[in-house]
């Protein structure tokens with residue numbers, strides 16, 4: 465099922481030259497973009513959840529190999545924007561597509577195609593960039609022959625440089641994917657140092673981890689109305705920094721849901737996030753969470769600016 469590796473790069477360049485560049489991960493919400501990014505960099509830097517619209521910002525993850533360096537740009541899932549927040553999220557997707565060398569369209573191969581998929585495909589087509597179709601979640605597709613009609617449909621719609629089935633969750637066929645991507649990058653030197661995994665500020669990653677735990681422990685409504693911002697990072701004791709995160713919601717009732725009876729839920733969110741952050745940083749931290757109610761923050765440019773959700 466895997467695309468055969470082709471030693472000849474399509475740009476006619478020298479096959480063994482070091483290649484480097486930027487690659488956008490785009491797709492519908494829940495396709496598994498952030499799961500793939502985390503697997504690729506080998507650390508959890510992006511929030512993952514089974515709720516749509518988990519990713520709010522572009523997040524970059526770096527993979528350096530002997531023959532090339534790929535800077536992956538994870539983007540929010542493509543959806544119809546209702547609020548200013550969502551319009552900015554979609555602007556981030558467009559921005560990413562325009563700024564990269566290669567576009568990866570990630571698709572959940574275990575569910576049937578809908579209008580949303582067509583919309584994402586159109587975005588990729590319009591970009592005019594070399595594009596790779598990645599069919600994700602093949603671990604959920606018991607009969608692999610079912611992938612063939614999907615591949616056939618997509619190859620009729622657009623001339624993908626490669627079509628690669630993978631499982632981001634199980635790490636299946638990822639080496640093949642990396643090999644296929646590197647071929648399509650321009651010849652060039654490293655953009656980041658060999659050991660760098662992300663250029664994302666730790667403050668943002670911490671906020672992402674907290675958001676992930678909120679999504680995991682609340683129902684359908686909360687993910688959309690919640691944002692997390694790291695407001696203060698106190699390094700007075702470098703062995704155990706104090707980190708203060710604000711959780712934004714729109715109404716008192718939502719604040720109540722996140723705090724839970726006797727503060728139990730907020731405590732759980734805090735300790736789970738702390739565990740992930742300590743693993744990533746390799747040191748202990750003190751994590752303080754507090755909930756802020758700001759009505760309609762999703763439509764307020766100033767609030768969004770303050771949260772780092774760029775225009």
Ligand SMILES: Nc1nc2c(ncn2[C@@H]2O[C@H](COP(=O)(O)OP(=O)(O)OP(=O)(O)O)[C@@H](O)[C@H]2O)c(=O)[nH]1
Pocket residue numbers: 491492493494495496497498499500511512513514515516517518519520539540541542600601602603604630631632633634
């Ligand atoms: N079985 C299976 N589940 C996967 C795979 N990849 C991702 N998932 C699950 O799919 C859900 C969505 O994953 P995310 O990585 O958050 O998806 P996303 O595309 O980043 O979603 P948005 O940020 O909302 O656009 C999570 O529950 C993941 O565990 C896979 O290869 N196999």
Ligand SMILES: [Mg+2]
Pocket residue numbers: 497498499511512518519538539540541
């Ligand atoms: Mg995501």
